[in-house]
Amino acid sequence: MEKYFNPEVETASREQITAWQSERLVKTVERVYNTVPYYRKKMEELGVRPDHIHGIQDLRLLPTLTKDDLRDQYPYGLMAVPLSECVRIHSTSGTTGRRVVAFYTQHDVDLWEECCARAIVAAGGTKDDVVQVCYGYGLFTGGAGFHGGSHKVGCLTLPMSSGNTDRQLQFMMDLGATILCCTPSYAAYLAETITERGLRGKIKLKAGIFGAEAWTEEMRREIEDSLGIKAYDIYGLTEISGPGVAFECAAQNGMHINEDHFIAELIDPATGEPVPYGEKGELVFTSITKEAFPLIRYRTKDICILNPEKCSCGRTHIRMTKPLGRSDDMLIVKGVNVFPSQIETVLMNCGYPANYQIIVTRHKNSDKIEVQVEMTPEMFSDSLSEVAGREKELVSALKSMLGIYCDVRLVAPRTIARSEGKAKRVIDQRNLYKQ
Secondary structure, three states: OOOOOOHHHHOOOHHHHHHHHHHHHHHHHHHHHHHOHHHHHHHHHOOOOHHHOOOHHHHHHOOOEOHHHHHHOOOOOOOOOOHHHOOEEEEOOOOOOOOOEEEEOHHHHHHHHHHHHHHHHHOOOOOOOEEEEOOOOOOOHHHHHHHHHHHHHOOEEEEOOOOOHHHHHHHHHHOOOOEEEEOHHHHHHHHHHHHHOOOHHHOOOOEEEEOOOOOOHHHHHHHHHHHOOEEEEEEEEOOOOEEEEEEEOOOOOOEEEOOOOEEEEEEOOOOOOEOOOOOOEEEEEEEOOOOOOOOOOEEEEEEEOEEOOOOOOOOOOOEEOOOOEEOOOOEEEOOEEEOHHHHHHHHHHOOOOOOEEEEEEEEOOEEEEEEEEEOOHHHHOOOHHHHHHHHHHHHHHHHHHHOOOOEEEEEOOOOOOOOOOOOOOEEEOHHHHOO
16 A cells, blocks of 8 residues: 655655755745735835745745735735636635635646645555545535545545535445545534444445544544544645645644645744744745745634654654634633634533534623533433533533533534534624624
């Protein structure tokens, strides 16, 4: 079985990686300065010219970008090549504002698909595998990235897209899918359905590559146990390319960032100052091989930890933890920073399924957080007093984790809507009360 898709790159020395990054950064900065007026203006505001950048040690001289910059320059303001050289776009959902549109040349598509191919091979994929892609196709990057990556490995690719669970299961069984690619919440839903229908013995899955939303180690173990697979994490974002910016190997000890294409930094989200390895910070990416839409020092808002040590798998590229939260959408409740992943950890450690919602409201200048949690069928048969006791136990466990009081309401099995895409875990209604 193959271990690496590109062994020369994936096991390169730290010195070689730094040399690649420095050379490519210098060329990228010079190119965007000359071709993208918006970049040139931001650099000139800081008194920075391309000849000031000699390598990655000078990265901090450059201005950062945020999603607001991308929205302001929608659609063509950050393009670094003529439109005639572009072959594709992808886009964010636009649910929080004006859409962000990313452009790709054929070269960009090829490199992105190689990154996804590395992830598939790291999950044990070979040309003998059948990859079932249940991420959405279209403007969303998930389906397209894994589709192309699967082709590069030589796998039989099932371009299922999201939804239509009956058809998903039929093809999974009939065509013997061995690697599943989808959101973790949809993987959990498929696992639940497979168990309910008694289909476990007809499923040949060996691995799953899950991303596009936050999930915990507890949820990973539940999916692995219920499907009999090894579950791998993957990271990406539309603005940078899509899935495959970083991926997990069999060690499951952090996701390897494809450093020949991206430079990763960690900064303090409040001050912008660098954060050392081993400590939490906001992840910032610089694209160094993209032609159409290269972003320099793009603030992802994802909070993580970086580890530069060589992995036991032999890969030398720096590893990132799964996002531990976000600097922009973490909940601040009664002055306390609350990440949904903390709540999920408590629920799953207490034996509850990964079907819950967090509802935050404000009344008379006081925040209130309620966690609605599905019971298992066994719990649902308990008496009202037993249910009340379970709610009280969860309240105590959440108080211990978060440091604040949460209301808990246990609801009947299958009460909370299932997701065939990204699960909607948080409903923050406090904006209803703003003046």
